[in-house]
Amino acid sequence: MREAGSKRRPWIAAGFALALSAAGAQAGPESADPIRLTLHDWTGQLVTTRIMGEVLKRAGYNVEYVPADYLAQFAGLKTGDLHVAMEIWETTGRQAMDEAVATGLVENLGETGMLAIEEWWYPLYLKEQCPGLPDWRALANCAPLFATPETAPRGRYLGGPVTWGGHDEERVEALGLDFEVVHAGTDAALFAEIESAVQRKAPIIAWVYAPHWAPIRYAGEWVQFPPYEPACYEDPAWGVNPALAYDCGKPRGPIWKVAWAGLGKKWPGARAAIQAFRVTNEEMGEMIAQVDLEGRSVEAVVADWLSRNEARWRSWIGQ
Amino acid sequence: MASLALREAHGGRLFGPAAVGWLAAAGLSLLFSLLPPRTLPAFLYELPRDWRLPLETWLSASMAWLVEEAAIGPLRFRDLTRALAAFVEWPLALVRALLVEGFAGSGSPGAGPFAAPVSWLAVILLAGLLAARSGDRSLVLLVTGSLAYLALFGQWPSAMVTLSSILIAVPFGVAIGMLLGIAAFRSARFERLLVPLLDVMQTVPVFAYLLPMLFLFGFGPVSAILATILYAMPPMVRVTALALRQVPSEIRDFAAMAGCTSRQSLWRVLVPAARPTLVVGVNQVIMLSLNMVIIASMIGAGGLGYDVLTALRRLDIGRGLEAGLAITVLAIALDRLGQKAASRGERTRQQSADGLLDRPTVWLALGLAALATTELGRAFPFLAAYPESLQVSTGPLWNELVAWINVHFFDQLETLKSALVLNLLAPVRRFLLAQPWPWVLVLLVVAGHRLGGRRLALTVFALAAFVVATGYFEKALVSVYLVGLSALVATAIGIPIGIACGLSDRLWRVVEVVVDTLQTLPSFVYLIPVVMLFRVGEFSAMIAVVLYALAPAIRYTAHGIRRTPPPLLEAGCAAGCTRVQILRHIRLPLALPDILLGVNQTIMLALSMLVITALVGTRDLGQEVYIALTKADVGKGLVAGLCVACIAMIADRLVSAAAAHTRRRLGLVP
Numbered sequence: 001m002r003e004a005g006s007k008r009r010p011w012i013a014a015g016f017a018l019a020l021s022a023a024g025a026q027a028g029p030e031s032a033d034p035i036r037l038t039l040h041d042w043t044g045q046l047v048t049t050r051i052m053g054e055v056l057k058r059a060g061y062n063v064e065y066v067p068a069d070y071l072a073q074f075a076g077l078k079t080g081d082l083h084v085a086m087e088i089w090e091t092t093g094r095q096a097m098d099e100a101v102a103t104g105l106v107e108n109l110g111e112t113g114m115l116a117i118e119e120w121w122y123p124l125y126l127k128e129q130c131p132g133l134p135d136w137r138a139l140a141n142c143a144p145l146f147a148t149p150e151t152a153p154r155g156r157y158l159g160g161p162v163t164w165g166g167h168d169e170e171r172v173e174a175l176g177l178d179f180e181v182v183h184a185g186t187d188a189a190l191f192a193e194i195e196s197a198v199q200r201k202a203p204i205i206a207w208v209y210a211p212h213w214a215p216i217r218y219a220g221e222w223v224q225f226p227p228y229e230p231a232c233y234e235d236p237a238w239g240v241n242p243a244l245a246y247d248c249g250k251p252r253g254p255i256w257k258v259a260w261a262g263l264g265k266k267w268p269g270a271r272a273a274i275q276a277f278r279v280t281n282e283e284m285g286e287m288i289a290q291v292d293l294e295g296r297s298v299e300a301v302v303a304d305w306l307s308r309n310e311a312r313w314r315s316w317i318g319q
Numbered sequence: 320m321a322s323l324a325l326r327e328a329h330g331g332r333l334f335g336p337a338a339v340g341w342l343a344a345a346g347l348s349l350l351f352s353l354l355p356p357r358t359l360p361a362f363l364y365e366l367p368r369d370w371r372l373p374l375e376t377w378l379s380a381s382m383a384w385l386v387e388e389a390a391i392g393p394l395r396f397r398d399l400t401r402a403l404a405a406f407v408e409w410p411l412a413l414v415r416a417l418l419v420e421g422f423a424g425s426g427s428p429g430a431g432p433f434a435a436p437v438s439w440l441a442v443i444l445l446a447g448l449l450a451a452r453s454g455d456r457s458l459v460l461l462v463t464g465s466l467a468y469l470a471l472f473g474q475w476p477s478a479m480v481t482l483s484s485i486l487i488a489v490p491f492g493v494a495i496g497m498l499l500g501i502a503a504f505r506s507a508r509f510e511r512l513l514v515p516l517l518d519v520m521q522t523v524p525v526f527a528y529l530l531p532m533l534f535l536f537g538f539g540p541v542s543a544i545l546a547t548i549l550y551a552m553p554p555m556v557r558v559t560a561l562a563l564r565q566v567p568s569e570i571r572d573f574a575a576m577a578g579c580t581s582r583q584s585l586w587r588v589l590v591p592a593a594r595p596t597l598v599v600g601v602n603q604v605i606m607l608s609l610n611m612v613i614i615a616s617m618i619g620a621g622g623l624g625y626d627v628l629t630a631l632r633r634l635d636i637g638r639g640l641e642a643g644l645a646i647t648v649l650a651i652a653l654d655r656l657g658q659k660a661a662s663r664g665e666r667t668r669q670q671s672a673d674g675l676l677d678r679p680t681v682w683l684a685l686g687l688a689a690l691a692t693t694e695l696g697r698a699f700p701f702l703a704a705y706p707e708s709l710q711v712s713t714g715p716l717w718n719e720l721v722a723w724i725n726v727h728f729f730d731q732l733e734t735l736k737s738a739l740v741l742n743l744l745a746p747v748r749r750f751l752l753a754q755p756w757p758w759v760l761v762l763l764v765v766a767g768h769r770l771g772g773r774r775l776a777l778t779v780f781a782l783a784a785f786v787v788a789t790g791y792f793e794k795a796l797v798s799v800y801l802v803g804l805s806a807l808v809a810t811a812i813g814i815p816i817g818i819a820c821g822l823s824d825r826l827w828r829v830v831e832v833v834v835d836t837l838q839t840l841p842s843f844v845y846l847i848p849v850v851m852l853f854r855v856g857e858f859s860a861m862i863a864v865v866l867y868a869l870a871p872a873i874r875y876t877a878h879g880i881r882r883t884p885p886p887l888l889e890a891g892c893a894a895g896c897t898r899v900q901i902l903r904h905i906r907l908p909l910a911l912p913d914i915l916l917g918v919n920q921t922i923m924l925a926l927s928m929l930v931i932t933a934l935v936g937t938r939d940l941g942q943e944v945y946i947a948l949t950k951a952d953v954g955k956g957l958v959a960g961l962c963v964a965c966i967a968m969i970a971d972r973l974v975s976a977a978a979a980h981t982r983r984r985l986g987l988v989p
Contacts, residue, residue, distance in 0.1 A: 041628045066539060067625045069617040071949040075530060076538025076619070096951065148854070149737035150745075158855060162942065163949040184855045185936035185945075188631045188847055195634050196851035199722050200729055213633070292633055 031266050034064035037084045038073050042187070043298070044211050045087045047287045048112060050302040051313075052086055052277055059317040061270055071096050071163075078105040083260045084274060089116045090253025091209070092164050097258055107261045109271070111254040113278035114211060118166070118250050120157065120223040121208035121215065123194075125201050134224045136175065143178035145203050155179040158193055158206035161186055166207065167233070170246035174239075175225070179205075194218070211284045213292040225249030269317070276316040337769070344762060352753035363755035364793060371790040379954035386534045400535040407487065408541050414483040418442070419476065436479070439470050439705050441688075446652075448685060453659040465652040473710040474623065474645040481622035482649060484540060484615065485608050488547040492604045496552040497597070500559020501585065510560065517553040522923070522967035524930040524941065525550055525614050526948045527960025533618060534953075543615035551607035558600030562593035601657055606839065609650040613841045623649075624841070631847050636721055637714025643844035650839040721848045729852065736858055744804065744857060751800045756787045759796075763969065770976035778972060782965040791940060791962045798939040798966060801857060801932060802925045805864035809921050813869045814914060817876025818902070821910070827877055834870045842867050842931050850935055860932035864925050871920035879913025880906050915978035919971060926967045940966075 035056060037049050053063045066082060074096050076082035088097045100106035122133065130145055132138025139155070146155035157179045159168045168181045184190035190206060191214055197204035198218050205223070208214055225248055231238045232248035239247040257274055264271040283305070290301045306313060362370070389396035421436045443466045450462040469478045503510035525546060532549075536542040570592050574584040590597070616624030623646050630638035763783050767776035786795045820827040846863050853859045883906045891901045929941030936942075940963050947956030 041625070041632045043633065066619045067616060067621045068538060068619050071951070072529065072533060072618055073538065074951055075533035079534070079537060081538040096949070099951065149733075150740055150856070161936070162938075163946055182855060183936045183938075185932075185934040185942070188628075188634070188843075189850045189855050189935045191632075191634055192847045192850040193855050196725050196729075196854075199725050202729075 029060045029062065029270075030268060032062055033266070034062040035084065035263075035267060035270055036064045036066050036082050037086065038068040038076075038082050039065050040068065040070045040073075040087070043213060043288050043291045044284055046298045047284065047291065047302060047305075048114075048277075048279065049086045050298055051279070051305060052084070052274060054302060054306055055277075055313045055316060056270055056273060058313075059269065059273060059319075061267065074100045074106065077258065077260050078103060080105075080260045080262050083263055084109075085258045086277075087112065087114075088256045088258045089209075090256065091116045091118045091166075091251070092160075093256075094253075095165075097256065100258070105261050107259055107263070109257040109259050109275050111278075112257055114255045114281050114284055115252055116209060116211075116255050117222070117252050118160075118207065118209040119225070120205055121220050122205045122223065123198055123201075124219040124221060126203055126205075127221075129203065134221045136177075136223050136225045139177055139179070139205075139223065146179070146205050151180040151182070153178075155205070157181050158190060158204065159183045160190060160207040164207075166250060167246045168207070170244070171225075171248075174241045174244035174247035176241070211281055211288060213288050216285055216289045217293055223249075228252070272318070273316045344765075347758070348750070348754060348762075351755065351758065352750040354753065359755055363757060365756075366787060366790050366792070368790070372788045374789055375952075375954035375958045377954070378957050379952065382531055382534065382953040397535065401537060404536040404541045404545070407491070407544055411483065411487045411540060411544065414486050415480070418479040418483050439466075439475050442479075443467065443470070444688070445685065446656075450656060450659070455659060458655060458659055461655055462652050465648040468648050469645055470705040471709075471711055472641050472645065473705075473707070473712065474626070474642060475705055477621070477623045477626050477642070478645050478649060480620075481612055481624065481646070484544055484547070484612075484620055484622065485605070485649075485653070488544045488551065488608045489601075489604055491544075492548045492552045492608065493555055493601055495548065496555025496600065496604065497559050499552075500556045500600075501563065503556065503560040504563040513556065517556055518968050518971070519961070519964045520549060521553045522926060522964040523957075523960040524927070524944050524963055525611065526930050526944045527956045527963075529614070529618060530948060530951060530953050530956055539619040540615075540621070543611075543618050543620035546618070547608050547611040547615055550611055551604045554603035554607065555600040558596060558603070559593075562596035562600070563589050565596060566592045598658065602654055605653050605657060606650060609646055609653075609839055612646050613843060627841055627843060631843060634847065635714060635718065636844075636848055637712065637717035639844050639847065640717055641712065641714060643841045644836075646841060647836050647839040651835055654835075721851060725851055732852055736853055740858055744861075747804060748797070748800050748857075751796050752793065754796070756792045759783065760787070766973060767976075770973060770980055775972060775976055779969050782969050786962045786965050789958050789962065791943065791959060794938070794940045794943055794959070795962055795966060797937070798926075798929055798941065798963065801860060801864065801937060801939055802922065802929065802966075805861045805928075806868060806918075806922045806925045808861070809865045809868040809925065810872045810918050812865070813872025813917070813921065814876050817873040817914075817917070818880055818907075820873060820877040821880025821906070822902070830873060830877075834873055837866055838870045842928065843934070846931070846935060855936045857932075857937055859935050860937045863935070864928045864932060867928050867931075868921045868925040871917045871924060873917075875913045875917025875920065876910065879910030879917075882913070883909050912978060912982055915974065915981065919974045919978070922970045922974065923967060926963060926970070929963055 037053050039046055039049055049065065053065060057063050066076075068076065068082060068085075070093065073082055073085055077085060078100060088094075097106075097108065101108055120136075122130075126145075127133050130138055130142035132141070143155035144153055146157070147153055148156045150156075155178060157168065157172070159181045160166060160183065162183050171177075172179050172181060184193065184207075194204060194206055194208070194214060196202075208220070208222075226232070226239055228249050228251045229238070233245055233251075236243055236245045238245070241247040257277065259271065259274060263274075287301050287305060290296050291298055361367075386397055391399070417437055419436055443463055446466055447459055447463040450459040469475050499513065503513050528549070529542075529546060532542045532546050536545055566589050570588060571584070574588040579588060612620075612622065612624040613627060614624070616622060616628060623642050626642040627639050627646075630636075630642060760780065760783055763779045764776045767779035786792055816830065820830050842863050845866065846859070849859045849862050853862065880902075887905055887909070888901060891905045896904065929937075929939060930944055931941070932939070933941035933945040940959050943959035944956055944963070947953075947959060
């Protein structure tokens with residue numbers, strides 16, 4: 001996975017002189033050390049990171065990809081072992097990100113342009129069995145449809161890992177839904193259960209997020225809860241249940257780019273390029289589908305994108 | 320059958336005064352579980368926050384101090400650990416360059432490497448020759464076949480990344496382990512200090528110390544390797560101390576008579592004499608290192624572990640299985656090579672004169688040949704990298720198989736699962752969680768006292784009190800429930816299989832492959848299909864735990880049964896025993912210590928799976944450790960991890976004491 005080892009350093013200076021003259025780039029690399037971008041285990045993140053990495057390479061930077069765990073990586077970002085993380089989701093990584101930024105060792109480089117959606121989701125074939133969906137009020141009557149022997153007579157809602165938060169227990173109580181929240185331990189387990197239910201056309205309602213391959217692969221819909229407002233989470237009086245908070249849907253939020261605080265000092269040009277990086281949900285969905293559903297390689301999909309959007313990424317690196 | 324023998328062994332004790340006491344205790348426990356909720360005050364189930372030992376905060380604070388401020392003179396502590404990391408980084412970079420990346424000529428993009436990595440053909444060739452040195456043809460087939468699998472299924476580049484980490488971690492683990500083991504052998508006081516430390520190292524879940532490792536040693540393959548060494552080394556220490564102690568006293572006396580200095584006597588006499596047992600330790604280090612591949616990939620080691628995780632996140636079960644099997648294949652090939660290398664030790668010394676492959680010139684020529692294929696790879700790409708067009712994948716097949724089972728048999732599986740959950744899992748869980756901590760402490764202390772005297776009672780009390788004082792009692796009970804039931808099921812399945820394997824060599828050859836696979840295949844690979852068929856939850860977690868913890872129950876039982884001294888068997892035959900009688904009255908009682916050791920190991924392995932079960936949504940100590948990792952909470956992770964270690968040590972001490980008790984009862988030990 002790593003494309004350039006740190007052992008290359010002694011030869012690097014010469015290499016860069018060469019690369020510079022060849023490319024004739026205006027924004028040259030300020031340091032020849034490799035910029036380390038983290039790779040996680042979901043396709044969308046691999047795509048965004050590869051796009052950024054390839055663009056930086058074309059600007060003459062030495063780039064290294066390091067596989068890392070989504071949350072464990074903050075330890076590395078703080079110490080400067082890792083430099084850039086391309087996708088920190090408002091919805092799942094906010095707490096870790098805020099904690100890291102508060103130390104002053106990590107900085108937030110702004111939005112990626114993608115908007116994270118997280119919500120209760122169901123496959124389309126359930127619409128006949130539970131009329132009234134996607135409105136959340138329909139769930140009140142269909143809870144037994146989603147029941148399993150362990151949860152009966154209450155419905156079973158498959159939530160994300162405990163660490164994702166999400167306040168689903170509170171939501172169920174505040175909206176008077178007759179559901180039991182079961183937490184999947186990991187993302188993989190969560191989608192394994194959805195896949196299994198879809199194969200059997202069995203009832204399931206679960207926490208799904210986008211951009212992700214699942215809402216592309218399976219036909220389905222988000223449940224429409226009363227839309228989120230900050231007041232809903234903070235003020236019990238807000239919304240349909242005057243006595244409890246969380247009587248609304250989940251917040252939707254941006255996906256952030258995060259970097260080691262020393263990035264700007266060492267590679268100011270790279271920092272500016274990363275700050276300028278923007279892609280949309282639609283583009284991303286398309287690329288994820290190409291990789292996960294059509295089986296193309298991430299590298300090929302990224303190369304396609306780069307050749308189709310040359311003007312865009314050139315502006316990021318000031319060319 | 321085993322239970323039959325056990326009951327016989329206990330004999331009359333069932334109705335003694337002690338039995339009455341235990342019956343009364345069971346009655347009281349049952350009473351607790353029947354109490355309506357909230358009859359007893361809440362602090363009897365979990366200490367309120369203000370009463371707890373603030374160990375987590377202390378640990379987090381001291382970790383922060385260690386990373387940010389601690390210094391010895393002008394040298395910051397962190398710089399020291401970083402220097403240590405660089406010490407490991409250097410050989411790793413070398414091996415990686417050799418196997419994966421090639422040596423860089425210049426940093427400019429597009430400029431080819433100065434020297435290409437060793438080609439796949441050359442690696443297979445060299446490994447095959449290494450195996451050929453043993454003169455065992457089936458080993459050559461196994462090793463080359465394994466490596467060919469890696470190339471054929473497109474796992475080669477990742478496998479080499481993993482292999483280079485292993486090639487660094489194993490020698491370090493073996494060397495450090497041996498040195499510590501020798502120190503323990505020489506000084507009893509050092510050993511007394513070391514043993515509890517080893518226990519903790521082996522039982523604290525890796526996730527718990529991953530964070531401190533990351534802070535101190537940086538993010539990347541080096542931290543992963545250091546974590547691997549830490550995890551894989553303890554058996555080497557234990558085995559070394561044991562092996563040296565087992566060297567017959569005649570040999571030791573001989574060394575003394577020959578006038579050896581203590582250094583000479585150690586390295587020239589004791590270590591060579593202990594070699595066969597030392598190899599068992601090396602084997603353990605290799606196996607455990609490969610167990611860490613998945614976790615290591617989470618902190619930047621890449622390789623096969625990363626491929627497994629990526630494939631499974633995409634629910635590509637087939638691809639995940641192929642990458643997982645690549646780990647297994649690598650483990651088995653390395654293990655068998657290591658075993659042969661060890662047993663070769665004595666033989667080659669006699670044969671080396673005529674062994675063609677032992678001549679340095681032959682090796683030089685082979686090395687040159689390998690280099691040639693590597694260099695030729697520039698002209699003929701298929702030599703450098705196995706061509707993609709010739710790669711195969713059985714991926715889709717596996718995905719379809721799971722889908723087919725899912726569509727056709729889900730209802731039957733669901734019925735079975737519901738019956739088990741409602742009638743077994745749920746009642747046991749309710750029963751355990753209803754026990755207040757003072758009562759559990761009393762029970763543990765009494766059990767400890769009966770089995771091992773005052774010392775054991777005190778140890779067990781201290782360990783359990785730690786769990787209560789840190790506020791993890793309830794989570795610990797959930798863990799005990801998960802692990803206890805799984806270990807019970809695993810032994811119930813494993814011991815009969817083990818007995819059958821002990822009696823039939825042919826069966827054992829088949830089962831051994833299955834057992835090896837189960838132990839080295841990352842559990843994540845089968846966790847996903849299990850979740851598809853049984854949903855997220857404790858039931859799925861238990862299946863994964865049972866599958867993993869089954870191995871020692873089978874292995875040790877088979878070993879014990881097989882080891883029955885032939886004279887005793889002949890005596891049995893002569894006395895006219897039937898096969899069943901021989902098994903029941905001779906083989907089983909003699910194998911009992913081995914079986915109990917297997918049970919002990921089954922419990923330990925089941926506990927080590929706690930962190931994995933957190934990945935399918937259990938709410939136990941494993942989950943706490945996992946949450947701590949995701950929130951970068953060093954203190955919480957370590958404390959919850961130590962609680963797991965406490966449970967493990969309590970179980971270990973009690974089972975060992977019970978085993979000793981039984982042995983005395985059977986008259987196996989004077």
